[in-house]
Amino acid sequence: MPFIPHTDHDIQQMLAATGADSIDALFSEIDPSLRDVDISAVPERASEQAVTRLMHDRASQDAPGLCFIGAGAYEHHIPAAVWEITTRGEFYSAYTPYQPEASQGTLQVVYEYQSMMAGLTGMDVANASLYDGASALAEAVLMAVRANRKSKSARILMPASVHPFYREVAYNICKNQQITFEAIGYDETTGLIDREALSAWADEDITALVIPQPNFFGAIEDVDALTDWAQNNGALAIGVVNPLSLALLKAPGQWGHGEGADIVVGEGQPLGAPMAGGGPYFGILCCRKKHVRQMPGRVVGKTTDMEGREGYVLTLQPREQHIRRSKATSNICTNQGLLVTAATIHMSLMGNTGLHNVAATCAATTRDLVARLTAIAGVEKVFDSAYFHECALRLPVAAENVLAQLAERDIFGGLDLSRFYAGTENVILVCATETKTDGDLAAFAEALADVLADETEAA
Amino acid sequence: MPFIPHTDHDIQQMLAATGADSIDALFSEIDPSLRDVDISAVPERASEQAVTRLMHDRASQDAPGLCFIGAGAYEHHIPAAVWEITTRGEFYSAYTPYQPEASQGTLQVVYEYQSMMAGLTGMDVANASLYDGASALAEAVLMAVRANRKSKSARILMPASVHPFYREVAYNICKNQQITFEAIGYDETTGLIDREALSAWADEDITALVIPQPNFFGAIEDVDALTDWAQNNGALAIGVVNPLSLALLKAPGQWGHGEGADIVVGEGQPLGAPMAGGGPYFGILCCRKKHVRQMPGRVVGKTTDMEGREGYVLTLQPREQHIRRSKATSNICTNQGLLVTAATIHMSLMGNTGLHNVAATCAATTRDLVARLTAIAGVEKVFDSAYFHECALRLPVAAENVLAQLAERDIFGGLDLSRFYAGTENVILVCATETKTDGDLAAFAEALADVLADETEAA
Amino acid sequence: MTEQLIFEHSRPGRQAAAQAPASAPTIDDLPATAMRRTALGLPEVSELDVVRHYTRLSQQNFSIDTHFYPLGSCTMKHNPRACNTLASLPGFLGRHPLAPARHGQGMMACFYELQEMLKTVTGMAGVSLTPMAGAQGEFTGVAMIKAYHEARGDYERDEILVPEAAHGTNPATAVMCGCKVVEIPADGDGDVDVAALREKVGPKTAGIMLTNPSTLGVFEQDILEISKMIHEAGGLLYYDGANLNAILGKARPGDMGFDVIHMNLHKTFSTPHGGGGPGSGAVGVGKRLLDFMPIPVVGRDGEGEGTTYRWLDERDVPHTIGRLSAFMGNAGVLLRAYIYARLLGREGMTRVAEFATLNSNYLMTRLKAAGFDVAYPERKASHEFIVTLKRQKQELGVGAGDFAKRLLDYGYHAPTVYFPLLVPECLLIEPTETESRETIDGFVDAMIAIWDEARVDATTLTEAPFNLPVRRLDEVAAAKNLDLKFEAETGDARSVA
């Protein structure tokens, strides 16, 4: 019996101890009408050998190709040590550290993670992670509503330059709580938040403004002005960041002329999580100290034991569901512990210099790619603003077919932006991280030129 | 600097402490003429990212295909747990347990390994492993010369049905020690040791007879008679076994009508080591207790600590080089510790039932394969003897070209026996382990039929 | 035994230099005001520092791979290593979530088949795998119930009934979905008090959230009556899958009348708990809620050789409550659950519940025989049960927390303590099906030995643990003097890169 150690002898002896005639008798309190279960549609068991072969076959169907898609999930080099250590049984098969004395490994890792995240964002505190970047934004919105006691409107300004899926998720999670989201468009020249549209809200009661940096188009928002605008209008500033970009870009804790952003969220995936078809990733959430008791999720704090030795515990638990129940700050209880472990190891291996080098190399590689692609007739940048490592490019023809043809050549040539934005049928969003070599960029450029030539001929 | 932690500050301070002006000054005792070294032919360093990509590319050139070659290295399912645990840093990056109190993990694993090997072979003791099966045979020969005090000849009878590479290695390692190897041919009908040829040596001083089981052709030797013959003639019986086969076949400790084989060696690879292009594998060496002080290699014994707790240590070290120097039983000091760890975990996961099921499934699968292949016109079994999981088949045409054409279809259809034995140009040695499905066998049979049809047409 | 912080190993200029690009190209086209001017605050260490530090830290954890971990309601069963190894194949790890579906058929086939298997074992009509944890699964369930009523124009239904023994996430979830929580007491046998329930059910009832077996460790005997009552009142039933391990293959929430269920794949399908996550809270729905499932869901076109898989979207799931994660939830966790399900097969799934229940009843019987008080002595245990140490607390001054800490010294992770809140000084004990009789016997021996120790000297328990890297930690001080991050004493660790 796979994963069940009982011998016939054990079963007989254990049943005898319990006084039951059979294992089935242990289920006697379940109504007999419920106990005739047919699950024959589930396949018979396969041996590990058979499943190994099956999964190798399945994995080979998902051959990655040369990937220039970003849009919230990024291919980065992950040092081998990261997952070799993260998947050690002691990390992998432990649970939430309810017994801190038996969980100092996990707890110290999380404390180190919180320290790194606070450092990277320039914020006072970080929690132990949330599910992913999108749900972290939803939690940040709920948190802002709790934290901004001066605002009664529960009105959130949500720019269109925030990742479309993040906007959807935030809406889906918050919509039952009388929170309203007001869309703010983007400037078609710059790809940045439409400041005029924003100004229209200046006299209203606003709970929070969401500020993406870089935004979904990879473009660099004027975060200082936006943060100041929000705070001057009584709103909290919620930053949505790519944590890797913070090795180059101003820390949210320094945004604006006040005390920085109030809450910062982001997708942790670029810090050690493989793309892996979409997850598991982890959501970053940091905030200023004054909001800490409104912060959702687990938090680890340092303390001492009976003999004065330093140690780590889960803290601020009174916010949580098992104590506060319906009054809890959130229903979230798990974090993404294993991903946090990986990220902590990843950031330790990168260090200040390494993370900076990765970020700068990504930026430079994307610039190189943009230069090569825009050298192709009819291909041009859509926006004139500065960008980090993603850029929107207009093709002379519709993107959908071009991308499909590139995929035939095992090149995933970016995201078809029209999936999310009206009037962008010809636009692709491309990204080239530090994983891309000169040869890769050349291959993409050559393939795109070919495909466009064919398309133009056909037209 | 990859893998070197020194900061500029460290270097300055450390040099100051040593009183040297520069790191180069620390090499001042080396003659200046030796210190002008040009190693510019070594490539510049590559980042882990670049090497990762390179190795993925290289590995993809070695795509395994459907492999029906055996001949001393066998494809078996290795449970995922085996190498996930074996490569834990505490096993992977430890050394020989010179400090037993700090090495109980490694030592207990080896003690368990020795116990399992003794159990499987039915022998009194096992050592902590040697390099591989071939070199283990060489060591067994040297050991036999030491152990058989009655024999003065240092003459070893070496059947042709022993793996050709094992014979080569034994000869190459022993040839400088006045040991002579006498070849014993094989019976062309049965593929077994030619008993007549053996009988010719009955009145001679023989130090040891090597007995393969199964032999290189996969055939089952009459080990009882051979062991008795050896021991009746004053020779030691050295078994060379596939350890997996021992789940079906008589344990060497029971061979013959006396006390069984004297020494048993074998290739441990089928017990948890991947084929991996040829290594690392590990050599098994077991013997009867009376020979234990002639046994080469490390051995772990159980003992107690100052408080009476059980623990494990390297023992019988007086045989070894660091004490005995030129009088040591062997110059071997490393074992294949990591492979032993994997094998111990592998055998634990298999247990008695699992290992038996693997062995029987291999045997049955090969029988199925042989039936399918011999159903093709002109393909027939070469020998009429019983076999374990390998079988020699005669093709209607030369094997070399057929195998090359099968390889084009990603089928490695067996070993061309003429590489080793005269007059076998048409013969292939095939093996189908438990990893092969009905579909795999059918694919091989279909491909072989195709190729032979083409060949026949061409002829 | 304790380990410095990684920051304390940091030295300016030290680096794991093989791991990152060797230099930073100059990026001079970004606005000066957008650029970072402060240190990143990461440690500067070598690869060996990192490997050694985190390897040593890992050794300070109890885990399933090293210790018996009978943490009630958490289903700490063995995580087969194959699930990790195979889910980590390069083809899966390298897949971008937005790469074309036809270049991701391997993963999508796994998801589709997992959906189908989960439908079968729960008796539901549809499954969406996207929720990223149990709590998000709960949210999904209640949000669907809410959306269902609203789609019918039934806007008055805003009450969610929750038994008082429920996990705290249940009421918290109901509130997140804009509902009011109506708590329902338990009766003396640990079942829902049906009479009390009847009083609360009515036209405002949106639904009920039930864990079955409940957190009291017993199967809800009146489930069919409850189901009927709720449905007749126009409400829907939500099944909290936290305890699904207890009935897998033996009884199905769909047959009991549940309209929606979440499954903690990290419990019942043995994906790793990972020190707190990632989890996975896949949801199953009855026919009524099929059109409300969260996306993405994987659909299948064709049969046999020509089979292809695609992402279902709003066109396929017209009333979907939408997307709850940026991409496909915790995809890698789903792969692990799929692999586990294939390794178990149908017979194995039924055995999960059977042997989890056998182990639980055996352990309960043995502890009872040793004199311990169980909360519901007349009931059969489900996959878990409750011991109350009220008597030990009164007689010896040692409670559930003290037994828990002392168990750590004996090399056993503690059961869940002080939950459910209904039972004083309680230990909620869940051995799971993957533990052997010998391990359970060892745990019983430890419980008896600890009780004996308490009779001799209570401080052996109240001051425990003694044998771990740290002694008992001061959680009150931690909450009072919040120290949530390392602050370098000198500028060293935070110097500008």
Add this chain to the structure above:
Amino acid sequence: MTEQLIFEHSRPGRQAAAQAPASAPTIDDLPATAMRRTALGLPEVSELDVVRHYTRLSQQNFSIDTHFYPLGSCTMKHNPRACNTLASLPGFLGRHPLAPARHGQGMMACFYELQEMLKTVTGMAGVSLTPMAGAQGEFTGVAMIKAYHEARGDYERDEILVPEAAHGTNPATAVMCGCKVVEIPADGDGDVDVAALREKVGPKTAGIMLTNPSTLGVFEQDILEISKMIHEAGGLLYYDGANLNAILGKARPGDMGFDVIHMNLHKTFSTPHGGGGPGSGAVGVGKRLLDFMPIPVVGRDGEGEGTTYRWLDERDVPHTIGRLSAFMGNAGVLLRAYIYARLLGREGMTRVAEFATLNSNYLMTRLKAAGFDVAYPERKASHEFIVTLKRQKQELGVGAGDFAKRLLDYGYHAPTVYFPLLVPECLLIEPTETESRETIDGFVDAMIAIWDEARVDATTLTEAPFNLPVRRLDEVAAAKNLDLKFEAETGDARSVA
């Protein structure tokens, strides 16, 4: 803290059932007398038993990944994890050694390039990667020397000169190759006594085996003179690569006049020590021995895009001493060494010797300053050096072994003790280049603290260790009452399957 044997967890009928075929087909065509009739003697346990047991056992090891491990002459440097991860890619692991070479070009390209890099850094004309450990590399070297003389009809040369400080494997190897060992003393500075050597060199001299830097931790200052003397006498020079880490990229054995060299890739090229192996003892040869190299060796045909690799055989290496392993030696170890070499590159290789030497000299300086006696105080340390505790033994009754055991309590693996035999109460200390100054300082502090403890109470050392899973183990009893395997008390663990 100690762990039962896996056999003690065994129960008849228990199984890790996912791992093996579920049943055994009947094989009825084997002769009855050939069949097994006795139990296999394997444990019968569950997957969880196995995972938990071996995970816990692993935690009882000191290792580089968890502890500073300054074991002299063993080069316990950091093993980069990438080497393991990348050498374990499915394409490499799945390759059958006898599959066609054109289906193994990836691995063969790595081997060829590794051969080339090793030639360059050692200054040799050819490299064969096949020897499976240092001792087999030694054997290979001496066997080639023997074969060389014999090929020239020079049958009288059967003496191998070996300095008395050499590793014990050197004389043992010489004997395995049918040679006589002539030991050469060291002079007062730790160098070979050249005068004594001159007396032993002659027409019977087959060659000399030198470790340089020697096991005394110093570079052989007269190496050029020795080299000239041996060559003039018609002998060849063999370089024992055990200490190659000390000079990598800084000086080359080929330039010193060595004709053959073995390299411990598990030392200098950081492949894992694995608890005792696998090692790798690749050999390099000068022009004279090119035709004698052991096979297989990888050759290259063509250039650029058209490059292919093939196995060289007897036709390419006409006087080869032949094959020394069944297939390609420890191929997976070679892949790890290749990856490491690429990660280091040429600059990194030179830094290996530089920083290993810096660390060693720094550590030696600090210990001298703390009052410890080093064996050759006037010499520079190479990558290692010797402390002698003769004085502490005389004055306090604590020797090298006692310091070693007490160091374990402090969390440091002990240096090599009582080797080389020439120096009484010696610790041979090799910090390697991958350790930080802080780690070395911590070790010095521990040495000082231990000496202080000895002054207060010698038993703190002589009864150490105190903090490990076991106290000091009785090695004498182990050798006297040999217990080399588990014997079941009942028939249970050995019952017939």
